[in-house]
Amino acid sequence: ETGVTQTPRHLVMGMTNKKSLKCEQHLGHNAMYWYKQSAKKPLELMFVYSLEERVENNSVPSRFSPECPNSSHLFLHLHTLQPEDSALYLCASSQDGVAAARDTQYFGPGTRLTVL
């Protein structure tokens, strides 16, 4: 595997379910990100981890819970979601955890989430 991978690619869940999205980067990067992309809206930054520490939490509801056990893996735990949370969830990584704003971000293919 190369680059940034995300599993699952598609997920349908009920509002009472608990599920997790997984992201893995094989690039040796120090920073990882979760974004949400809703239809016809900009990518919304959700969380940033730099060197395995959360450095940005962009006012995301607590029903989304990130976890970064090491520099290569990032999870997004989901529970009691709402239908409006249906979107494409993108994971990204970048080289330098300190100056991440100027780094090129490498994106995974995304998880298409549908909440019923």
Place this chain on the structure above:
Amino acid sequence: DQQVKQNSPSLSVQEGRISILNCDYTNSMFDYFLWYKKYPAEGPTFLISISSIKDKNEDGRFTVFLNKSAKHLSLHIVPSQPGDSAVYFCAASNSGGFKTIFGAGTRLFVKA
């Protein structure tokens, strides 16, 4: 309030002609700008960037122009090819922060 705006949701261009994608921003603290391209079922991929100390950066068929006074940047693709058909995202960031702010994207169709 969107800090990075791409006001054209779509653009259609004939193969061989120039494609011009526009982007406006509101935050004068932004000092680094990027363009990403996204194909269906794939994540965005980096295309080209420009620092605020420059007003032009060129890479092959792709050129980005930055007008700081107007808070405007544009991506020129010449000549356009059918394989350039994708969604193009403009993004901006400022030094020392971790946030890159993205626009909503412009879908480019290049007709053969």
